Amino acid sequence: MAPSKKGGKTAAAPVVAHDEDDLIQVTPAMKQQAAKFKAAGNNAFSAGRYYAATAEFTKAIECDPYDHIFYSNRSACYANLDQHSKACADARRCIELRPDFAKGYSRLGFALFKAGFLHDAMNAYERGLTVDPKNNNLIEGLGEAKLAQKAKIEAAKLSAQMDNVTLDEHVIGIDLGTTYSCVSVWRNGEAHVLTNAEGDRTTPSWVAFTEQGRLVGDAAKRQAAINPKNTLFNIKRIIGRQYSECAHELELMPFDVKEGEGGKPIVSVDVNGEKKDFAPEQISAMVLQKMKATAEAQLGVPITKAVVTVPAYFNDAQRRQTKDAGAIAGLDVLRIINEPTAAALAYGLDRREGENGEVIKNQCILVFDLGGGTFDVSLLNLQDGVFEVLSTAGDTHLGGEDFDTSLAAFAQKEIEKERGADIFTGDEKALRKLRTACEKAKRELSVANHANIECFIGEIEINMKITREQFEKVCEPTFQRCLDSVKRVLSDAGKKKEEVDEIVLVGGSTRVPRVQGILTEYFDGKTLNKSVHPDEAVAYGAAVQGAILAGVRDKQTSRVLLMDVVPLSLGVECEGRQFAKVVQRNTAIPCKKKSEFTTVYDNQDEIDVRIFEGERSNTDGNHLLGEFQISGIERASAGEPKIDVTFEVNTNGLLTVTAKDRVTGVEANVSLQHDRGRLTAEEIERMCAEAEAMAEEDERLARMREYEGTD
Template sequence: MVAIGIDLGTTYSCVAVWRHGTVEVIANDQGNRTTPSYVAFTPTHRLIGESAKNQAPINPWNTIFGAKRLIGRRFEDVGVQMDLRHWPYTVINENGKPKIVVEFKGEKKIFAPEEISSMVLFRMKQVAEAYLGEQVQDAVITVPAYFNDSQRHATRAAGAIAGLNVLRIINEPTAAALAYGLDRNLKGERNILIYDLGGGTFDVSILSIGEGSVYEVKSTAGNTRLGGEDFDNRLVAYFAEDFRKRYGSDITKNIKALRRLKTASERAKRFLTSMTEASVEIESLHLGIDYYGKISRALFDELCSDLFKDTLTPVQQALEDARMTKDDINEVILVGGSTRIPKVQSLLLEFFERTLTTSINPDEAVAYGAAIQAAVLSGENHEKIKDLLLVDVVPLSLGVETARGMMFKVIEKNTAVPCRQTKDITTLEDYQRLMTIEIFEGERTLTKDNNLLGVFELKDIPPAPRGVPKIDVTFDVDANGILSVTAQDRSTGNTEGITITNDYRLNQEEIVKMIADAEAYKEEDKEQKRCLEARNQLETYVYNVKQSVIDSGEDLNDQEKTTMLQDCQDAINWMDSNTDSLREEFETKLTEALMALCV
């Protein structure tokens, strides 16, 4: 069975497959090779992709985008709180987890970010199945290199909810490196830096590509909260302030107006990639006022200058962690749609003092690489990829809390995965029988500044003075970058197998429920498709009859023509005023039309 590669993006997603010795990026039913990562809920339907994004200006409260910025995070996360200011939809705190609230079919519905992401993944699965003409189950899904353990687990859960068997979670820059290296007969070892600036996340990875198709990640750094969405928000803030100054009215409380302004701002940003000036023109934006605004590329660069410069910090961090200088880098490869911004490219040209590689499509490279990895994992034996070996790394250090809240690192960041490391710890009190072990990820000295992954207890430790018992703690990171931990009391051999239970991660019961909900939506989607087909059938028949009557010449008298044309118009008017009718109603109307309209 074929395996696909999916780039689950913050703003756009993409799917690709390995076939006939090459990668094919798959276009959706609109003919586009990328699909907006949007999900919308209307009074009658659930929409995913283009249709969801297109209706966002009139239904902003129930149109979800940017769910990737919520996935695997806590509600009180500073980044989440900052993002909430820019989203028109409602996000609530449910036991520390962010949940999305929408109105659907007259009811309030609550979704986890994983469920929204699973809907986008399901859409990409549908796109692949329509193209391949067969069912697809196996997939490789990409994530930002700087995604932490919780975010990787959540992405894997989203895949399961979408009905996919996730073969592997791989890092986006690593996937892009695979795409870069596939058709190049590279001689000797080359160091490449992947600069991946997408719609909502930013990553830098340095890889060494050796002969024999060995891709080894040397270091990774980034910011999972920096991307094109942030540049759009700066433009929205600029135009909103311009509107306030010119018309004395604040539009920031008008959610519909802001959504329309966001759409226009994104369009202007794209326009500035090739032009030095762009304009936004929005009819009746707020209080009936038509708004016309202009922005120059120079002003846009100034508005976002701090964000652009912020991307160089992870570049320098990645070089430092890889123990390299910029002179050691053979090629700088640009990935992600936001790398098209001229100022971003000029900053990198100035920093590296070398030509940038833009030969791979920045929107498709990640899905392209994921498809290569999917082919390898599914047993594809083509000569181009049969010897391919991918060596990825742990993005953040992993460890436990010791005395006085210190972070004791068991696995250092940028350690190659899969990996396994054992360190010994001991008791802090005399005759201690139970040890609470807290697991953290991060680079700070104190655990309070790092991210808590989970807590477990090792019981029945033989009583002894503090410092005497030796407990071996083993951290095991699999090829997906996902962590499991075991602990063993050396004196008794008592071993505990630990599954990290993060309070902010979905448990198995929740995942099972969400899979069941997804099946229900699948049936709704099928019914919606049947309904549209019935409407289209009725519409086609009515318009064909109308044209036949017009072309009938003397076969029909004037009275017959007038009656039939009126019947056709009545049917058209009924369709226009009953767009949300059930399939059975369209079918009944078609039967009536067949009986009444016979040319």
């Protein structure tokens, strides 16, 4: 909405997630009709008929979407109906339209209070008091929130004592997803998924930089169509990779990504009118900060420790840089665990006993984890609380986003046939609108046989009907790619498909009917297991692991044992760029493996050790993890010196390599902490400081937006 003029000054411009083409011209007649709906709503509200009142205020908003009173009144209705997320959204919209309206802050504080976000409620009341210091509703609301916060802290202390864990030992579990993230914590004998300030259990993994400041989560995603160059998403697809490896992903990203030092991808955005570069870890850290804040608001205590999940097929660099992101976010990441393994925990904890109460001796389960941006399949053996991963496979560049891409490409061609080939030329906003519309249609097609792809491209209204059959035909090649990993994971474990007892579906993209169809067909009609929540199971499992690391010992966690595997073979480069495997893929971790190597030339006294991961026989097709040199080895004829190279993989799946000459005793090693784009300790410290400064700036700008009123 364009800022209004009053008294010769420009009023505070609210943040509106709409394109100017979408604005409604409100006529006097529409305002008059809106007033009638408002009066009817007030009468219904006074009579305690909150559903009826909500309907009337909604009609008023449809007539005049820019009157702050309507949102304020509807917020009160939603709060009384315990629809806290909607109540908060309306109160925030009211404040955006009239930052000097004290009741808007009162509405927001009340909604947050009822939702359990006491710290945020206190902030809302305090901000309102700067507008109207003598407002009794704000004063009383603040007092109630403070008392409730004090009670919540006392309850947290008591709960912590019951869980045999001190407050500073709470370890949260975070599913850092490509498209959505989720946070959970173990309390009172079970994992609890925590809701964010908007009342949602998952948060979009999106970050945006706007004139009004930085946005993270749903607020960032909502404004993407009007700010595509500064709205960042799918960062998980480029973290830990080389710029040269990201060509396909970069084609689909409307924001600027350039090649940085060491061939690392660097994201470039406008911040306060200046170009600023961010490493992928920094952007992921912003999402992790959001999850950390969500946990702190819900638990009422500071959070410093976490378990973070990654795709099973993430390589060493991707795991390390994810851990760096946690450090930048102010989290001590105690453990990195694989997403399907975490989901298996969520599935297995409730299935230790059979139908007649007997202990399950052995169960082979296949976890099929298809998320927004990554895909994993793991085969596990579950026996009396022991979760043993037999094999894992997957594709870190396959997920629901690829379905969106295929559907958007199809829709674009169809629209260009009808409207002209130049309708989308050079228009990033138009392409983002189309992609968002396609994502919405994809979701609808999971429950219906047809949907409409609807959006405005400039003044042109797009309304394209799409059937489930068309969608499945367009995406069939992508669907079939999923089966390749399923077949591979069975082959690696030496299992036949008939030996699989359960096929557990995880990840939002498993809701697509055709995905379920190809699995059912491949497993000869076997019923798929949908008992775990597809969006929350991974965070749930991470919370279980967090509880174990925090020292919680109860009926559920005391007998849990995780036995994961190395997803990719690890080894060194030999003469002729040949790849010599030291640790075979699907080796159980933690593990320590040793191989013997020797010299190529006579009197050679040093060797370069280049470390790779992958399955190709030639290192050109594998991923370089790092390299180091060992000097002072035995001078002898070629082939005589004996150098032991030892690979050690810890419980996080992170690697240390050591080389030692048997005769001279010289030794060299590398923990791969600073190789191939990994941040140094100094860089992490600098980025931590930047993250803190940016969080403070976010808070300052938020206060300015809410305090600044019209003249």
